Amino acid sequence: MNKKLIAVVFAIGLGAIAWVGWGFADSSWLALAVTGVIAAVYLLGAYELRQFRCATATLAGALNAMTQPLTELGAWLALLHPSLQNPVRLRIEGERVSMPGPTLTPYLVGLLVMLGMLGTFLGMVVTFKGAVFALEGSADLFAIRSALAAPIKGLGLSFGTSVAGVAASAMLGLMSALSRRERMEVLRQLDTCTATVLRPFSLKHQQQETLHETFKAMPVIVDRLQTMIEGLERRTQHLDQQLLSQQQQFHGDVRVAYTGLAQSVGQSLHESLNASARAASENIQPLVVRAMAEIADATQAQLTELSSRFETSTRTVSDTWAAALRALRDEEALRGAAAVQRLDQLQAAVAEHLTKLGASLEIPLTRLLQTAHDVPQAAAGVIAELRQEMHHLAVRNNAALEERAALLSRIGTLLETMDKAARQFTDTLGVQTHQVADVATHVASSAVELTSLGEAFGHGVQLFNASNEKLIGSLQRIEGTLGQSMARSDEQLAYYVAQAREVIDLSITSQQGIMEDWRRLHGKQTVVTDGGSR
Numbered sequence: 110m111n112k113k114l115i116a117v118v119f120a121i122g123l124g125a126i127a128w129v130g131w132g133f134a135d136s137s138w139l140a141l142a143v144t145g146v147i148a149a150v151y152l153l154g155a156y157e158l159r160q161f162r163c164a165t166a167t168l169a170g171a172l173n174a175m176t177q178p179l180t181e182l183g184a185w186l187a188l189l190h191p192s193l194q195n196p197v198r199l200r201i202e203g204e205r206v207s208m209p210g211p212t213l214t215p216y217l218v219g220l221l222v223m224l225g226m227l228g229t230f231l232g233m234v235v236t237f238k239g240a241v242f243a244l245e246g247s248a249d250l251f252a253i254r255s256a257l258a259a260p261i262k263g264l265g266l267s268f269g270t271s272v273a274g275v276a277a278s279a280m281l282g283l284m285s286a287l288s289r290r291e292r293m294e295v296l297r298q299l300d301t302c303t304a305t306v307l308r309p310f311s312l313k314h315q316q317q318e319t320l321h322e323t324f325k326a327m328p329v330i331v332d333r334l335q336t337m338i339e340g341l342e343r344r345t346q347h348l349d350q351q352l353l354s355q356q357q358q359f360h361g362d363v364r365v366a367y368t369g370l371a372q373s374v375g376q377s378l379h380e381s382l383n384a385s386a387r388a389a390s391e392n393i394q395p396l397v398v399r400a401m402a403e404i405a406d407a408t409q410a411q412l413t414e415l416s417s418r419f420e421t422s423t424r425t426v427s428d429t430w431a432a433a434l435r436a437l438r439d440e441e442a443l444r445g446a447a448a449v450q451r452l453d454q455l456q457a458a459v460a461e462h463l464t465k466l467g468a469s470l471e472i473p474l475t476r477l478l479q480t481a482h483d484v485p486q487a488a489a490g491v492i493a494e495l496r497q498e499m500h501h502l503a504v505r506n507n508a509a510l511e512e513r514a515a516l517l518s519r520i521g522t523l524l525e526t527m528d529k530a531a532r533q534f535t536d537t538l539g540v541q542t543h544q545v546a547d548v549a550t551h552v553a554s555s556a557v558e559l560t561s562l563g564e565a566f567g568h569g570v571q572l573f574n575a576s577n578e579k580l581i582g583s584l585q586r587i588e589g590t591l592g593q594s595m596a597r598s599d600e601q602l603a604y605y606v607a608q609a610r611e612v613i614d615l616s617i618t619s620q621q622g623i624m625e626d627w628r629r630l631h632g633k634q635t636v637v638t639d640g641g642s643r
Contacts, residue, residue: 115162115287119155122280126151129273143228143270147221151277154217158288161211164190165288168197169295172302201303208296211285218282225274
């Protein structure tokens with residue numbers, strides 16, 4: 110059923126393309142060429158789907174022809190299409206891998222639509238060029254209508270490529286969906302067979318079988334291991350006994366052999382040593398006597414020569430030391446006299462230098478002490494003046510605050526007055542409004558009253574404007590007074606801060622001068638002390 114449906118869909122798509130191409134056979138070679146490209150792309154997609162369906166058919170045929178039970182998986186996989194052998198083997202072994210599908214068909218479905226639109230656009234370009242040529246080439250209305258007839262007909266034909274592209278794309282997409290559905294049905298059948306007939310070839314089943322066989326063989330293996338262990342224990346005990354007996358026998362034989370060897374070697378050594386000692390004593394005795402005599406003669410000669418040399422060296426050293434001591438005594442006497450003379454000169458120079466230094470430092474130290482004495486007094490005077498000015502500034506600030514409080518009270522009074530005037534104006538306006546309402550009914554007879562009402566209203570407005578102007582002037586004066594007082598306060602504060610800064614700078618400069626003079630004096634005293642010590 111699915112095979113027939115796919116054939117019908119393919120025939121419909123191919124027929125639509127052929128019908129559109131037949132319509133362009135005598136009218137437009139460009140549209141016919143685009144239709145031919147659409148047909149080629151459609152046939153390429155149909156060919157790929159046919160290969161896809163053939164692979165699906167091999168899988169379906171192999172599943173239907175499967176014998177139960179299946180003995181060898183490789184021979185059964187050889188019946189499948191080469192593109193399905195590895196994925197099917199992996200799915201049978203238990204891995205959830207995806208099956209290969211059509212690769213070009215999804216792209217070709219969209220390409221067919223694009224090719225149809227391309228043919229339409231090209232036909233429209235050619236049609237519009239013909240229309241422009243017809244409009245530019247003639248001025249007669251009848252001629253223009255007859256010239257535009259052919260391009261308009263060609264415009265209708267140019268949309269045929271879109272029809273062919275869309276129809277081919279729809280049919281190719283439908284065939285792809287049907288082919289995929291067919292593949293899914295076969296895969297469901299494969300999954301069913303994997304769970305039943307092909308289960309022995311799955312990795313999980315093989316692992317279970319291996320574990321089951323292992324569990325069955327475990328008792329036999331344990332019995333054999335137990336028997337082997339018992340045999341090894343018996344054999345080990347027998348070997349230990351044999352080894353112990355052989356070691357005891359070997360030790361006895363070695364003891365006897367070593368005892369005999371030691372006795373024979375000891376006797377041989379004793380005999381050879383006795384003979385060697387006798388021969389050596391006989392041969393060495395004359396040599397020893399002669400050597401001792403020669404050694405005694407040589408020793409006596411050497412002692413005599415050493416005693417004579419020692420006496421000569423003693424006399425030479427004593428003469429040398431006596432001459433050196435006499436020269437050293439003379440040189441030290443000369444050095445002492447020169448040192449006493451140099452010390453007298455140095456003491457005179459130091460005394461003269463200290464006298465000059467005391468005379469030169471007397472005036473700077475007097476001035477320095479006077480400056481150090483005046484600086485705290487000046488600083489105390491400036492600080493007292495600064496405190497007095499700050500007190501005056503605080504008094505003026507308090508007076509300004511009192512003036513501001515008075516001004517604020519006056520502003521409050523003025524505001525209350527304005528409030529009262531506004532209420533009076535509102536009341537007057539209300540009364541006058543009622544009067545106007547009453548007078549409106551008697552306009553003809555109360556013209557004088559209406560005039561007086563207008564004058565009263567104008568007078569009230571003037572009073573309000575005058576009071577408002579007075580209030581504005583008062584506020585401006587208050588603002589000017591506050592600004593002037595703040596400016597004076599800022600100027601005085603800046604002046605006091607500058608004076609305090611000058612006093613502090615003067616004190617710091619004086620202290621730095623004192624420290625520099627003290628350092629120079631200390632340096633000179635250090636130089637004088639070093640010269641005296643030298």
